[in-house]
Amino acid sequence: MSKRKLDIWTTISFVILITYVLFLIYPMFNLVVESLVNKETQTLSFEYYQKFFRFPYYSNTLINSFKVTVAVTFLTLLIGTPMAYFFNMYEIKGKSWLQILIIISSMSAPFIGAYSWILLLGRNGVITNFFKSVLNIQIPDIYGFNGILMVLTLQLFPLIFLYINGAMKNVDNTLLEAAENLGYTGLKRFKTIVFPLILPTILAGSLLVFMRAFADFGTPMLIGEGYRTFPVLIFSEFIGEVSGDRGFAAAISIIAIGITTVFFLVQSYISNRKKFSMSALHPIEPKKIGGIKNVLLHLYIYIVIGVAMLPQGYVIYTSFLNTKGMLFVDGYSFMSYTQAFKRLGNSIQNTFVIGGLSLVIIVLLAILIAYISVRRPNILTKLIDTLSMIPYIIPGSVLGISLLAAFLTPPLRLAGGVTIMVIALVIRRLPYTIRSSAAILQQISISIEEAAISLGASNLKTFFKITVPMMSAGVIAGAILSWTTIITELATGIILYTGRTKTLTIAIYTEVIRGNYGIAAALSTILTILTAGSLILFMKFSKNKDLSV
């Protein structure tokens, strides 16, 4: 009676593939079509693309984004690389605390940094006013290119730090000793040995910073003023009440994806050529150094981390200030918190519902996809693996637009609901979680699964009773990290949300835009507590404290 029985994993592979086709390929395809079809005449045309490149008003955003992104990538490398190197080579006071601070600052939403810096260094900023009134010095303007550069650099250098910190842990101490033994020390040794060894990681970290900086929407929106970048243009063209033009926004999106794709391919080409496997039998032991070098080292690290934490700290401080309308006034109270809960209480609830739901789906899918691509390599699973990486190069706002456009009308009318928010978060975060799950799986010997199967367990039973439990510690740690990025997500959410599905991060953004700094500060503080709490949980579950973002 029974026909050819399909392996359960083949079935699962097909289901996953269909899901990707429906929620990623179809919206993207749809986006391409929209960018190429004139809405009035319903004919194929390149007019949107021509429009973009003809008017500097539009095409300049490309150059602006480019300048910001390259400058940010370069600066984060310049700050993050030496810091990670020093952290591993030398003894530094309070190292573990500093590390936690760096991680926390990497996890907050960039636009919160932007708005806090406006409060500090803006036209009416605390520091600006202090310099003006007390010292009579006019400090440089924070708006525009410089502001974006500063905020994004401080926000993103921790990523470089965490990446390189991880790579340094894999550099075997004997390599350094061998170099020293052959006459290479200090900077010379860094140049000839350490730098080439961590170069693949530097490239991977740079790409991540590049993608984040390129796609960041909140920071240029708040602090950029006249300096408009790509994501700002996409957002205003798509949502803009006056000039809203969906076809045009679609065309810009496609151009953006083109650029990120080129960078992704270049990066993977270079790092594949420079790749070699490393594992440290003898990790580097931090050395004590003394004298002026030690003082300078500590100054450098404490100042950078201090500046990076300053906006967070100031936001928390202002959340306890009394407010009057939009202004902060003297005296401290929980006023902002009461108002925030009264007006925006359900955004916290939304964050947990949408974020939690997304997280469960992400973890489930990530484990399944990691499993089929590691353990059942074939054409089908290879295809899924490739598909799952595509969102890595799609800026958040572009994904938001494509999903909204695709599911605005029946048969699948999801726009405005919780579902579409969840889908967006799942697609965006999956590539990272799949990667970390696959890495865990590769460390588990396949013979353990074979043992279970030879003892009579079915494929699925083996997976759930043997494989999943063995992966769980790593997966839980990865999930907590995903959680922190989910709750601080803005670029996609800002396009997809409605009043009913407003999350904490979106609420903060809208309150900042409205100028309700007190409420925004209170909500930001809650968000920070949530992230820090998640981080503590992560530390508990994760055996080693190295983060892979």
Add this chain to the structure above:
Amino acid sequence: MSVNINIKNAVKRYGENTILSGLSVNIKEGELFTLLGPSGCGKTTLLRMIAGFNSIEGGEFYFNDAVINQMSPSKRNIGMVFQNYAIFPHLTVRENVKFGLKNRKLTKDEMNRLTDEMLRTMQIEQYADRLPEKLSGGQQQRVALARAIVIKPDVLLMDEPLSNLDAKLRVEMRSVIRDIQRSVGITTVYVTHDQEEAMSISDRIAVMKDGYIQHIGTPKNIYQRPANTFVATFIGRSNMIKGQLKLNNQQSILKIHNTDFEMTTLKKTVEQNQDVIVSIRPEEFFITDDITQMKGEVLDYIFLGLNTHYTVKLESDELIEIVIESSIDSIIKPGTTIHLGLKLEKINVFTQDGKENLVTGVENDHVQEKA
């Protein structure tokens, strides 16, 4: 140019832990000197002190007449081969070998000539432009050795260089190392926990335990006339049996359980009757028909081709292991009672505390300085 390494009263502490407390050793110019001992005996610690990677808490380290205690590792002109080879994974084999030369004042041609020569000597020229991760363990080992020697160091240090290789390659690499070391004539300090490896390549061996040197001598002397019971059991296999020495004017009698043996190898200074530990290697027994000799019962045997090993229970209930050359159709069945003679000139007799060998012929170059 090779050097003589003289270490006087070396002290190494990690916090409260003292690893070495006043260790002295003199390593002669051009010899291959091995530090041998179980893990944790301090051999690697001492090697890394010579290399400069471990700080020196006390004592003096001389290269010829120069004290090197404070000299930076990069200035000591040392070639080092690490346990995991520490080959730079991002550089090709040729670049790895050339790496140290780049820091010397050499012309490009000179540098290339030396590199090529070394690649040829180590028989790795066909891999010269490959990245190291594509090489086998033995080839990596050759690269590491080439890189260390090409800079013409005063001293070559090797930290368990063969421990990551399989058994066959290990034997092959032993002779490679030995040959290269001989032809270059460089003072070499070699660390290993493998006594067979130490025996096969060393000019002299220092047997270490718990941070102290037990015996420095040639492989032959250490094997045949170990300084104490630790050395006797650590180098090769030894049966340790209780015995008594009975001395009179004419002869020295060694009594093992009920059997008397006349000893002719004892030191002249041994004048007292005393309980002793007799150390007999498995091959120092022979089976005899003489029923006045030691009696024992065969419990078990292992046939290993050339030799057959027997486990024998003596009358004193002590279990010993003996080795007899295998002959056709004559395996002695368990349960058989046999009589055992001793090759008396070979056996060693130790004081009750195991600290002193009472037999003449111990050549221990190590003089323990009292703290």
